[in-house]
Amino acid sequence: MLDIKFIRENQKLVEEKSAQKGYSPNIKKLLEVDGSRRKLIEEVDKLRSDRKAAAGIRDEEKGTKIKSSLKIKEDELEKLNEEFYTLVREVPNLPKDDVPLGPDDKSDKVIKEAGKKSKFAFAPKDHLELGVGLDLIDVDRASKTSGARFGFIKNELVILELALVRLAFDLLTAEGFIAVIPPVIINKKIAEGLGYPEYETGEGYKLDDQFLVGTAEHSIVPMHMDETFGESDLPKRYVGFSTAFRREAGSYGKDTRGIFRVHQFDKVEMVSFVDPKDDDKEHQFLLSLEEKMVGQLGLPYRVVNKAAGELGFPTAQKYDIEIWIPSQKMYRETHSASTNTDFQSRRLNIKYQSKNQKGYVYILNATAFAIGRTLIAIMENYQQKDGSILVPKALQKYTGFSKIPR
RNA sequence: GGAGAGGUCGCAUAGUGGACUAGUGCGUUCGUCUUGAAAACGAAUGUGGCGCAAGCCACCGUGGGUUCGAAUCCCACCCUCUCCGCCA
Numbered sequence: 001m002l003d004i005k006f007i008r009e010n011q012k013l014v015e016e017k018s019a020q021k022g023y024s025p026n027i028k029k030l031l032e033v034d035g036s037r038r039k040l041i042e043e044v045d046k047l048r049s050d051r052k053a054a055a056g057i058r059d060e061e062k063g064t065k066i067k068s069s070l071k072i073k074e075d076e077l078e079k080l081n082e083e084f085y086t087l088v089r090e091v092p093n094l095p096k097d098d099v100p101l102g103p104d105d106k107s108d109k110v111i112k113e114a115g116k117k118s119k120f121a122f123a124p125k126d127h128l129e130l131g132v133g134l135d136l137i138d139v140d141r142a143s144k145t146s147g148a149r150f151g152f153i154k155n156e157l158v159i160l161e162l163a164l165v166r167l168a169f170d171l172l173t174a175e176g177f178i179a180v181i182p183p184v185i186i187n188k189k190i191a192e193g194l195g196y197p198e199y200e201t202g203e204g205y206k207l208d209d210q211f212l213v214g215t216a217e218h219s220i221v222p223m224h225m226d227e228t229f230g231e232s233d234l235p236k237r238y239v240g241f242s243t244a245f246r247r248e249a250g251s252y253g254k255d256t257r258g259i260f261r262v263h264q265f266d267k268v269e270m271v272s273f274v275d276p277k278d279d280d281k282e283h284q285f286l287l288s289l290e291e292k293m294v295g296q297l298g299l300p301y302r303v304v305n306k307a308a309g310e311l312g313f314p315t316a317q318k319y320d321i322e323i324w325i326p327s328q329k330m331y332r333e334t335h336s337a338s339t340n341t342d343f344q345s346r347r348l349n350i351k352y353q354s355k356n357q358k359g360y361v362y363i364l365n366a367t368a369f370a371i372g373r374t375l376i377a378i379m380e381n382y383q384q385k386d387g388s389i390l391v392p393k394a395l396q397k398y399t400g401f402s403k404i405p406r
Numbered sequence: 407g408g409a410g411a412g413g414u415c416g417c418a419u420a421g422u423g424g425a426c427u428a429g430u431g432c433g434u435u436c437g438u439c440u441u442g443a444a445a446a447c448g449a450a451u452g453u454g455g456c457g458c459a460a461g462c463c464a465c466c467g468u469g470g471g472u473u474c475g476a477a478u479c480c481c482a483c484c485c486u487c488u489c490c491g492c493c494a
Contacts, residue, residue: 041456045463052463055424055475063474228416 001347002091004034017094020101020308030087037080044073093343095308096317107307108320114291115300117324118381125383126327127376128258131157133387134404136379137259149248151259153375156404160378160391161266161371163398165241168268168293168368175289177239177270182219184242185210190222193348196313205245216240216269217365224350229273229361231354235282236273239368241266259372260332268368273361275352279339286337286366287319293368294335296394299377300324302331314340321367323377334373337366 007014008031015027047070054062100109118124131137136157142150153161173179191204191211196218205212213219220240229236244267255261270289274282287303294301306318318338322331342360345351352361382390389404396402 038456041463045456048464049462051475055473058424058474060474065474067474 001089001343002093003346004088007031007088007091008034014091014094017308018092020095020099021092021311022103022309023090023092023313025091026087027091030084030091033080033084033087037077037084040073040077040080044070044077047073089347092313093311093316093341095311096339098305099311099317100305100307102307103309105307105310108310109305109307110302111305111319112303113300114295114302115298115324117300118326120326120383120385122385124326124380125387126258127260127379130379130383130387130389131258134389134406136404139258147263149256149262150264151262151372153259153372156399156401157375157379159399159401160375160395160404163391163395164369164371164374165266165268166398167296167394169239169241171293171296172237172239172270172289172368175237177237180216180220180238180240182213182216182223182240182242184213184219184245186213186219186222187211190219190225190348193222193225194218194314194344205247212245213242214246215244215267215365216242217271220269220271221344221363221365222348224273225348227350228358229350229352231352234273234275234352234361235278238271239268240271241268243267244370258376260376262372265370265372267370270366270368272364273345273350273352274364275354276342276359276362279341279362279364282362282364283317283319283337283339286364287321290321290335290337290366290368294321294323297374297378297392298394299381299392301334306336312338314343316341316343323373324381325377326380332373334370334377335367337364339364 002014007027011027011031014025018025018027047066051063051066051070054066100107102108125133128137128139134155136154138152138154139150142152169179185207187210196204196214204214217240219242220238223238224236243264245264246262248261248263251261259265270286272282272286291301291303301321301323304320304322306320311318315338318336320333320337321335323334324330325332340363342362344363345360350361350363351358378392379389382392384390386406388406391399391402391404
């Protein structure tokens with residue numbers, strides 16, 4: 001949620017920047033409602049004040065009179081409030097100034113390429129072919145038990161997953177991140193507070209009155225709802241492991257092969273709560289940690305500054321890391337690092353207070369490992385001519401083996 | 407799942423229809439005293455909304471209701487704790 005005062009004073013800017021992200025909130029209507037709402041608040045406050053005075057001198061006649069006119073005004077105000085909050089919540093977070101303009105990923109700006117694209121003296125297989133050949137992935141039986149876009153991960157690939165988790169936790173706890181395994185179910189109030197349209201429109205995985213999280217961030221961020229951080233509490237950093245659930249509505253026919261795009265996968269995620277002035281610094285820090293981890297696996301990757309149209313509703317800026325996938329001859333997204341500035345903290349009421357300042361904290365999140373896609377990247381980039389797969393050096397101390405043999 | 411107890415200002419507690427403008431203790435901050443500190447004493451100390459301001463209003467788990475007037479009475483819900491049951 002944006003600050004209504006900011007919207008009031010920057011109507012043009014809010015409209016322009018929303019449009020850059022592909023949203024068109026009705027700012028004109030919002031400001032109209034805001035105006036009448038404020039006027040009505042004054043009227044209601046005055047009546048309440050009168051009521052208090054009348055009750056003080058036991059003036060029952062006057063009290064009865066005030067009571068009936070107050071009831072009408074209060075009902076009116078309640079309606080206006082509803083309208084106001086509906087409208088103000090339709091305004092997305094604004095993209096920062098150095099976000100590339102453009103409606104889709106064609107406008108993404110590549111800011112770095114690192115590592116050498118893998119070259120093979122043979123025709124490389126894709127992850128599914130490798131996975132089936134070595135009995136590491138079974139999507140056929142998963143479709144039997146669960147439906148399309150699910151998979152069983154098996155044998156050495158399971159150990160490789162656990163190794164990735166350990167690598168991330170070892171590195172990040174050494175950096176001072178607090179390790180956490182969060183709940184994967186959140187309640188309605190929290191889902192609304194996060195400001196993700198997929199929850200608001202019911203497109204997320206909805207249970208009775210709860211939702212399955214799309215990422216660990218969704219329960220780690222609201223951990224601190226209604227709390228105020230002291231100066232020494234910030235930055236507060238978490239590294240969480242959880243399963244992530246995705247509806248993938250609207251992606252019919254896209255990435256249907258194997259486990260590249262599935263409804264359920266495991267992920268290690270970073271979340272930071274920081275002083276607003278440290279936003280950029282923290283964003284770069286999270287990105288550098290992602291690069292460090294991908295670098296340790298020896299995978300070729302690039303970093304992109306995502307275009308405005310690609311940013312989620314609460315996001316002000318996002319860097320993605322894309323790893324080279326040989327079978328697709330493309331870089332594909334495996335990591336993203338976003339700042340949501342104070343957009344979520346405002347709605348979830350997460351503040352900081354230092355000696356001379358107080359306000360809403362800035363909240364950032366970044367992928368440590370989206371495990372499914374990282375496994376795909378490892379399998380494809382480390383495949384050998386005979387169909388076996390080598391294990392990246394950095395993982396070998398966790399796996400206890402250096403090769404997944406044929 | 408069953409039974410009971412409870413949710414009040416940062417923490418602990420008082421408050422069962424009007425003097426609550428929510429008291430008290432602890433904590434915190436400032437001041438006095440002191441070479442300095444402690445102690446003692448004094449004062450200040452929640453969040454949010456509206457307003458240029460003076461100020462007004464809201465908030466005692468949440469939402470409704472009763473009343474001229476609600477922290478207090480009524481209804482529903484949420485959460486916590488204790489005991490029992492079940493269970494990885």
